[in-house]
Amino acid sequence: MKLNIAVLPGDGIGPEVTKQAKKVLEAVAHQFNHTFIFKEALVGAVAIDKTGEPFPQETMDLCLKTDAVLFGAIGDPKYDNDPSAKVRPEQGLLKMRKDLGLFTNIRPVKAFEQLLDKSPLKKEIIKGADLTIYRELTGGIYFGEKKISKDGKTASDLGEYSAYEIERIAHAAFKAAQVRRKKLTLVDKANVLESSRLWRKVVTEIAKEYKDVELHYLFVDNAAMQMILNPTQFDVILTDNLFGDIISDEASVIGGSIGLLASASIGEKHAVFEPIHGSYPQATGKGIANPIASILSAAMLLEHFGLNEEAAVIHKAVDKSLELKISTPDILPDSKITTSKVGDFIADYIHYPEDTNMNYHNIHIGQSTII
Ligand SMILES: NC(=O)c1ccc[n+]([C@@H]2O[C@H](COP(=O)([O-])OP(=O)(O)OC[C@H]3O[C@@H](n4cnc5c(N)ncnc54)[C@H](O)[C@@H]3O)[C@@H](O)[C@H]2O)c1
Ligand SMILES: CC(C)[C@H](C(=O)O)[C@@H](O)C(=O)O
Numbered sequence: 001m002k003l004n005i006a007v008l009p010g011d012g013i014g015p016e017v018t019k020q021a022k023k024v025l026e027a028v029a030h031q032f033n034h035t036f037i038f039k040e041a042l043v044g045a046v047a048i049d050k051t052g053e054p055f056p057q058e059t060m061d062l063c064l065k066t067d068a069v070l071f072g073a074i075g076d077p078k079y080d081n082d083p084s085a086k087v088r089p090e091q092g093l094l095k096m097r098k099d100l101g102l103f104t105n106i107r108p109v110k111a112f113e114q115l116l117d118k119s120p121l122k123k124e125i126i127k128g129a130d131l132t133i134y135r136e137l138t139g140g141i142y143f144g145e146k147k148i149s150k151d152g153k154t155a156s157d158l159g160e161y162s163a164y165e166i167e168r169i170a171h172a173a174f175k176a177a178q179v180r181r182k183k184l185t186l187v188d189k190a191n192v193l194e195s196s197r198l199w200r201k202v203v204t205e206i207a208k209e210y211k212d213v214e215l216h217y218l219f220v221d222n223a224a225m226q227m228i229l230n231p232t233q234f235d236v237i238l239t240d241n242l243f244g245d246i247i248s249d250e251a252s253v254i255g256g257s258i259g260l261l262a263s264a265s266i267g268e269k270h271a272v273f274e275p276i277h278g279s280y281p282q283a284t285g286k287g288i289a290n291p292i293a294s295i296l297s298a299a300m301l302l303e304h305f306g307l308n309e310e311a312a313v314i315h316k317a318v319d320k321s322l323e324l325k326i327s328t329p330d331i332l333p334d335s336k337i338t339t340s341k342v343g344d345f346i347a348d349y350i351h352y353p354e355d356t357n358m359n360y361h362n363i364h365i366g367q368s369t370i371i
């Protein structure tokens, strides 16, 4: 298969982790005889520095003409610490999601067997956890009217949803539940918010079309607690933009690190694959960022095009890296293994899965571990 892939590395650790995902996709292309053509473009703070815009037209044009986008991360402390900044890197990410119509954000979370001891949560609680969050991505409070009074002392953000916006992601979430464990939990705040009551009404109605799926409702405050008390109860979670953002970072604790959590942002015509984490500015250039979230986002890209065997090969290589402790310090605190070494290992394992010497890029595994 031939795929044109736009790569938007962005800021902070974005370029380092995206480089590993690209390396892994190149290994897959080589092994399976595919042609993946990569073209890079600017987004975020680097784009503001070079063009004045966080999502320049040139980047949009590239995204429009490619098959898929591999996104790194955006964000820079110089904007985070300046509430009056008029242009911000995050606007670039939001514009991309809105203008490409990426209304469904899929965030799979699971407790890796190899990492059960690494989570701050008890092993018995997270063992077997395997859930996926369907987060609405182009509506709600993120995109409603924003106001600030003339004296700068009152501000508001409108949290608005239409039935149509709810319906289209609800169908995607029910379909996902049908091929998983047939349970869907709608997470909302319907005891307080009118928009959440609309979510309940619309989703309850749609549930009649998916009789094989059990529908549950949970208020978001309780959901946040249940996520860490009893995560195995969840299969598919459906929620709005803001709640989905918050509970997905929380859910990453189950996996052991946010550096493992991938996502796919899907619309009718376009698809972007992005780790859920941000630009982790403190880690920029240090080689300590975990590239697996980006690498697994690349696997989701392949699945999107039906390349399931290829995606499975990536998962197998990632599993092997975790098993052999070829990991960055978020998982192994004293590890000296760098971002790019993890990428090298995973790419090499795809090239030579049967290498009995286990001698990948000077990472020797066995009695004498030399790195
Ligand atoms: N999708 C995105 O591009 C995205 C997502 C979230 C935040 N942001 C932006 O990123 C900047 C920093 O935000 P933040 O500090 O709140 O969130 P962050 O996700 O960048 O980092 C939070 C913490 O998560 C951990 N972490 C994140 N990525 C990791 C990785 N690959 N490997 C290991 N550990 C990792 C680190 O402990 C870090 O301190 C902000 O400007 C924010 O707006 C962007
Ligand atoms: C950076 C920010 C705009 C973004 C969001 O809130 O959607 C991020 O936190 C994410 O989860 O992708």
Ligand SMILES: [Mg+2]
Pocket: 245, 246, 249, 276
């Ligand atoms: Mg977030």
